[in-house]
Amino acid sequence: MKIQYTIITALIIAAIIATVYVYPLLPELVPSHWNALGEVDAYAKKNVHVTFMLGICIALPIFMRILPKLDPKYKNIQSFEGDFAWFTVVFTLFMIALYAYTTLYALGYQYPIQSFIIPAMSVLFYTTGLLLAKAKPNYSIGFRLPWTLDSEDNWNKTHKIAALSFRYGAFALLLTTLLGKYSFSVFMIALSFMVIIPIMYSYRLHKTSR
Numbered sequence: 001m002k003i004q005y006t007i008i009t010a011l012i013i014a015a016i017i018a019t020v021y022v023y024p025l026l027p028e029l030v031p032s033h034w035n036a037l038g039e040v041d042a043y044a045k046k047n048v049h050v051t052f053m054l055g056i057c058i059a060l061p062i063f064m065r066i067l068p069k070l071d072p073k074y075k076n077i078q079s080f081e082g083d084f085a086w087f088t089v090v091f092t093l094f095m096i097a098l099y100a101y102t103t104l105y106a107l108g109y110q111y112p113i114q115s116f117i118i119p120a121m122s123v124l125f126y127t128t129g130l131l132l133a134k135a136k137p138n139y140s141i142g143f144r145l146p147w148t149l150d151s152e153d154n155w156n157k158t159h160k161i162a163a164l165s166f167r168y169g170a171f172a173l174l175l176t177t178l179l180g181k182y183s184f185s186v187f188m189i190a191l192s193f194m195v196i197i198p199i200m201y202s203y204r205l206h207k208t209s210r
C-alpha cells in the first residue's frame with residue numbers, strides 16, 4: 001500500500017502548492033454551490049473556500065486510513081485493504097479535482113458544472129463498485145445493514161449485486177450528461193436506483209432465508 005499513500009501525499013502537496021499560487025488571484029467571493037440546473041446559487045469567502053476544501057482534501061485520506069483500524073472486524077478489512085487504499089486514492093483525487101474546479105470557476109474558467117461533476121462522480125462510483133466486489137463483512141465499508149452484518153452469505157450476495165449495480169450504473173450516470181440542464185436531476189434518480197436495488201435485494205434475501 002506504500003505506493004497508494006505516496007500518490008496521495010504527492011497529490012496533496014501539489015494542491016497546497018497550487019493554492020499558494022492562486023490564492024492572491026482569487027476574488028473575495030468564490031462559488032460554493034450549484035443548483036440542479038447548473039446555476040451558482042451560493043458563495044463563500046475565499047479564505048473559507050480554501051480552508052474548507054483544502055482541509056477536506058488533507059483530512060479525508062487520514063480519516064480513511066484510521067477508520068478501518070478501529071473496526072472490530074479489521075481482520076476482514078485487511079483482506080481487501082489494498083483495494084481500499086486505491087479507492088482512497090481515487091476519492092482523494094475526486095476531492096482535489098472538485099477543489100480545483102471551484103477555484104478555476106472563480107478565476108473565470110467557467111466550464112459547466114454538469115460536464116465536470118457527472119463524469120467525475122461516475123468514475124468514483126465505478127471505483128466504488130470495484131471495491132464492493134472485494135469487501136468482506138465489516139462495520140466500516142460497504143452495505144452495513146442489520147441483515148448483511150448478521151449473515152456472511154447475505155453480505156457476499158448483496159455485495160456481488162451492489163458491485164454490478166455500481167459498475168454498470170456508473171455508465172448510465174455518465175450518459176446523463178447528454179440531457180443538458182436536466183442532467184443532474186436524472187443523475188440523482190439513477191443514483192438512487194443504484195443504491196436501492198442492492199438494499200431491496202438484501203432485505204428480500206434476508207426474508208426468504210428465515
